[in-house]
Each structure stands twice: as C-alpha cells, then as structure tokens.
Amino acid sequence: xxxxxxxxxHDECLLMPELPEVEIVRRGLVPALEGKVFDRxxxxxxxxxxxxxxxxxxxxxxxKVERLExxxxxxxxxxxxxxxxxxxxxxxxxxxxxKRAKQAGANAAEGAKHDHVVFHMQDGGHITYNDPRRFGFxxxxxxxxxxxxxxxxxxxxxxxSEALTPEYLAARARGKKVSLKSFxxxxxxxxxxxxxxxxxALYRAGLSPTxxxxxxxxxxxxxTEDATALVPEIRAVLQDAIxxxxxxxxxxxxxxxxxxxxxxxxxxxxxxxxxxxxxxCGGKIERIVQAGRSTFYCPRCQN
DNA sequence: ACTGTACCCTGTAGGC
DNA sequence: TGCCTACAGGGTACAG
Numbered sequence: 001x002x003x004x005x006x007x008x009x010h011d012e013c014l015l016m017p018e019l020p021e022v023e024i025v026r027r028g029l030v031p032a033l034e035g036k037v038f039d040r041x042x043x044x045x046x047x048x049x050x051x052x053x054x055x056x057x058x059x060x061x062x063x064k065v066e067r068l069e070x071x072x073x074x075x076x077x078x079x080x081x082x083x084x085x086x087x088x089x090x091x092x093x094x095x096x097x098x099k100r101a102k103q104a105g106a107n108a109a110e111g112a113k114h115d116h117v118v119f120h121m122q123d124g125g126h127i128t129y130n131d132p133r134r135f136g137f138x139x140x141x142x143x144x145x146x147x148x149x150x151x152x153x154x155x156x157x158x159x160x161s162e163a164l165t166p167e168y169l170a171a172r173a174r175g176k177k178v179s180l181k182s183f184x185x186x187x188x189x190x191x192x193x194x195x196x197x198x199x200x201a202l203y204r205a206g207l208s209p210t211x212x213x214x215x216x217x218x219x220x221x222x223x224t225e226d227a228t229a230l231v232p233e234i235r236a237v238l239q240d241a242i243x244x245x246x247x248x249x250x251x252x253x254x255x256x257x258x259x260x261x262x263x264x265x266x267x268x269x270x271x272x273x274x275x276x277x278x279x280x281c282g283g284k285i286e287r288i289v290q291a292g293r294s295t296f297y298c299p300r301c302q303n
Numbered sequence: 304a305c306t307g308t309a310c311c312c313t314g315t316a317g318g319c
Numbered sequence: 320t321g322c323c324t325a326c327a328g329g330g331t332a333c334a335g
Binding site for chain 3: 017018021049073088089090091092093133135136187194195196197247249293294
Binding site: 049090091092114131132133134135176177178182291292 | 312
C-alpha cells in the first residue's frame, strides 16, 4: 500500500446513506459525472440487491450525464439517451472518485473487495461503487417512466422543500396509530429521513418516539403545536448534518476531509446511558427497539 | 389498514 | 487465538 498522503491526492472517499449523506455524495460526484461521458463501465457481478439492468454497460457507454440529482435517498443521473441511472446506497454503499487513471497495481484500493461497479469516464476520471452488504442497487429507467416508477412514485415530500409543512404532516398523520418514529421513517410520508435523523429530530423537538403519529393532528386534521414544532427541527437537523458533511459511524478511511463530522453532534443517537445534553434536563438516554430498529431518546425531555 | 417479524448480506464488536 | 452472538445507516414481503 502506498503511504496515505500519496493515495489521498488522487482519491476522494465519500460516504453513505440518509438524506444528508446522499446529498454530500451527490455533491462529491457532480464534478466527476455532470457533463461527462461514460467511456467504459466495469461490472463485477450480475446483481447488487436486484439484478443489474440487462445491457447495463452498453446502455451507459458513450452517454453523457446531463444532470445528477437527489430524490430522498436516491441518486438520479439523467443521461442524454433519455435513460435515468437510478442509484441507491442501501446501508453500506460508497462511491470512490479518482480524478485520473492510475497505473495498474499502483494502488492498494485497485480491485478492492466489494468493488462491484466502476465507471470510467472519457475525461479519465473513475468512479467506483463499493458495497459490502449489497443492499444498494442501480437501475436504468426511461425518463418518461420515472414519475410512475414504483420506487419513486410513492415517495413522500422532500423535507428541505416547502412541501413539508405542519399541515401536510397533520393531514398524513391524522388517525394513524403507528408510532411517531415509524411514521417519520416511512419514505412514503417524508423522503430521506432514516434512523439517525428521525431520532435526532424528535429529540430536538422534545417529542417521544413512542407516541402515536395521530398526535400531530387535531380531531379535525389541523396541525397540533407539536407538528408545528417538529417541522423546523427536521429541517434544522438535516441542514446541520449537511453542513457537517454527514455522519460517519465507522472509520473506513483515514481522516482526509471527506469523512462526515455530524456523528460528534448527536444528541441521542448511539448514546445509550449517557446524559441528555439538554441544559438542565439531567435525563439519561435510553435505547428501545421499534419496528426492529434501535430508537434512542431521552425519556425525561421527550414527551 | 395496521402491526410485527423475518429476510436480504457482510463485517465488526464484545463476551467468553 | 477462536467461537458465538448481537447489531448495523436500507427496504420489502409476509403473516396475523
């Protein structure tokens, strides 16, 4: 393996899955993809979570990427052909960007385990998709079918857009007995929130993850004070995380400026047994399981 | 319509 | 050192 400083000069390591992380990945990929043309696409296995599309490489090669956008936790590369390359990182999907070709064998990362797809661009840039658990996937969809596609058609509002309002939340939550945690994690309601940011938004808003979603609405479907308080906290936690370049829970790489920093600012996530950071609260963070996933919260100040 | 559970797959951390 | 279990940011398919 080459010394880290040499490797880092040509490598950018970009991480992972909820909305802020996907947005950071998108921003990192834009310079390497937008306006660039696929030269060669290497596919190292037939499937990720789903089978890769038939004629995957041929449908990409020679095509220009007009635009790379994000919708919820999805990345969408719009190609000149009218195809859209839809990508999801699952739990462990990562992209590595290299600005120019390197000599064969010159880098220990070459042919690294779980490198499943490599995009070679005509300008010499390389983008490698690595995903140990293979919960991520890539699909090719015709632009005209995007809106009706089952993976995209049912997605809820973008939380950073004006579509997320207390009124919207109340309307969707009215009469629902599901826990507030499960409700906010549902991609059909809000697109892009995951386990970390749901926990953190509820903590900031002082709302218990175990209460019913219906408590966001009055009997007539108007937003309650809680719904009104929750919306800006959802936005704030996502924006704070994006500013911090996302959350990295593991040290896959050396610190090189591309690792997220928001994990250092969690109020509750992964902090079981620790003190609630809220001034004057004095509670202890607890971990419970909801819908098969960990929820972290402060039972003292989240009601 | 709503739960809750199992499952997809690999890696890691911690107990013994 | 190893072996075992629990757990991990995602989503879906069931059964009840």
